[in-house]
Amino acid sequence: MTIGADELLTELARADASLALAVRRAGQGCEPEFERRLDGHARSLRALLDGNGAEVATDTVEAAKRVLDAADPAAPLLMLAMARETLTALVRRQAARLTQQAA
DSSP: OOOOHHHHHHHHHHHHHHHHHHHHTTTSOOOHHHHHHHHHHHHHHHHHOOTTHHHHHHHHHHHHHHHHHOSSOHHHHHHHHHHHHHHHHHHHHHHHHHHHHHO
16 A cells, blocks of 8 residues: 555644644543544554654554543643654654655
């Protein structure tokens, strides 16, 4: 299966929208439907990413769940922010490589 840069960036945008929602819902608990949504993003990203990307995607989703379930979400919010930055950088690097390979 050939993965395109557009597909990868689209999934990143979808996941990032859910992660932003997790930030807004910090400390309010993780509803089962939202947890399934986050897990779906992790599965999709794991399938699309190479190398250690799968682990980064999983770690980011786990950080989002900790934010939602935390009584004091300050520290988990910082961890999620770092995880999101790492995931975004990784996806953009891979998308750039895919674009160069396609050219």
